[in-house]
Amino acid sequence: MLEACELSKAYGANLALNALNLRVAPGEIFCLLGANGAGKTTTIHLFLNFIAPSVGVARIGGFDVSRDTGQARQMVAYLPENVALYPRLSGVENLDYFSRLSGHRYAKKQLRNFLMAAGLLEEAADKPVANYSKGMRQKVGIAIACAKEAKVLLLDEPTSGLDPQASYEFSNLLRTLADSGVAILMATHDLFRVKESGHRAGIMKGGKMLTVLNTGEISAAELERIYLQYMQAGLHVAEAAL
Numbered sequence: 001m002l003e004a005c006e007l008s009k010a011y012g013a014n015l016a017l018n019a020l021n022l023r024v025a026p027g028e029i030f031c032l033l034g035a036n037g038a039g040k041t042t043t044i045h046l047f048l049n050f051i052a053p054s055v056g057v058a059r060i061g062g063f064d065v066s067r068d069t070g071q072a073r074q075m076v077a078y079l080p081e082n083v084a085l086y087p088r089l090s091g092v093e094n095l096d097y098f099s100r101l102s103g104h105r106y107a108k109k110q111l112r113n114f115l116m117a118a119g120l121l122e123e124a125a126d127k128p129v130a131n132y133s134k135g136m137r138q139k140v141g142i143a144i145a146c147a148k149e150a151k152v153l154l155l156d157e158p159t160s161g162l163d164p165q166a167s168y169e170f171s172n173l174l175r176t177l178a179d180s181g182v183a184i185l186m187a188t189h190d191l192f193r194v195k196e197s198g199h200r201a202g203i204m205k206g207g208k209m210l211t212v213l214n215t216g217e218i219s220a221a222e223l224e225r226i227y228l229q230y231m232q233a234g235l236h237v238a239e240a241a242l
C-alpha cells in the first residue's frame with residue numbers, strides 16, 4: 001500500500017534521507033523512530049509529495065506520488081503534529097468542509113457519526129474548534145481521514161503534547177483504523193505508544209533506516225534499550241545488542 005524504493009533526499013551535501021526501502025501493508029502500523037534530524041518528517045513529506053526525491057520512488061497504492069500525484073493524494077490522509085482546522089467553524093462544519101474538498105458530501109447525521117466514532121463527545125461537535133483541546137482536534141483529524149475513506153494515513157508526531165489518556169485513546173483509534181485495513185506510517189518519539197500500538201518500528205539516524213523491529217517480539221524496556229544503543233553508539237555496537 002505504501003512503498004519507498006531507494007528513496008533519498010539531499011539538501012546540498014546533507015543527505016536528509018538515504019536510500020530508504022520500506023513497505024507498509026494494509027492494516028499495518030509502522031512507526032518511524034529517531035532523534036531530531038533523523039529523516040522522519042522528510043520521509044513523510046516525500047510520501048505527501050510536499051518535496052521531490054533526489055533519487056528513488058515513493059508509491060501509495062502503487063501510484064508514484066511524484067508522477068501520479070492526484071491518484072496518490074486521493075488515497076492518503078495526513079495528520080501533522082497540530083491539525084489545521086478553521087477555528088470559528090464547529091467540528092461538524094470543519095468535517096463537512098474537508099469532506100467536500102475530497103469529493104464527499106455527507107448528511108449532518110453522518111458527519112456527527114464520524115466524529116463520535118473518532119471519540120469526540122457529542123456535545124462538542126457543534127462548538128467552535130477554537131475551544132477544542134489538542135486531543136479533540138486530533139480526533140477531528142481522524143474523522144476527516146475516515147470520511148475521506150483514506151487507505152493510507154501519514155502522521156507526524158500526533159501524540160506529542162497529549163496527556164496520557166488522550167494519547168491512549170488516540171492509539172486505540174489508530175488500531176481500530178488499522179484493523180479496518182488502513183496502512184499507517186507514523187513518526188513519533190513516544191516509545192511506549194510505539195510498543196502499544198505499532199506493529200513494526202524502524203529506527204532512523206542521519207537519514208538511514210538502521211533497523212526494523214517487530215514490536216510484538218520485544219518488551220517496551222527492550223525497545224528503549226535498543227533505541228538508546230542505536231542513538232548512542234555506531235551501528236555495529238547496536239547490532240551486537242539485538
Ligand SMILES: Nc1ncnc2c1ncn2[C@@H]1O[C@H](COP(=O)(O)OP(=O)(O)OP(=O)(O)O)[C@@H](O)[C@H]1O
Nearest residue numbers: 011014015016034035036037038039040041042043
Ligand atoms: N528544507 C530543508 N533544507 C535543508 N535541510 C533540511 C530541510 N528540511 C530538512 N532538512 C534537514 O534534513 C534532515 C532531516 O530532517 P527531518 O525534519 O526529516 O528530521 P526528523 O527526524 O523529522 O526530526 P524531528 O524529530 O526534529 O522532527 C535534518 O538534517 C534537517 O536539518
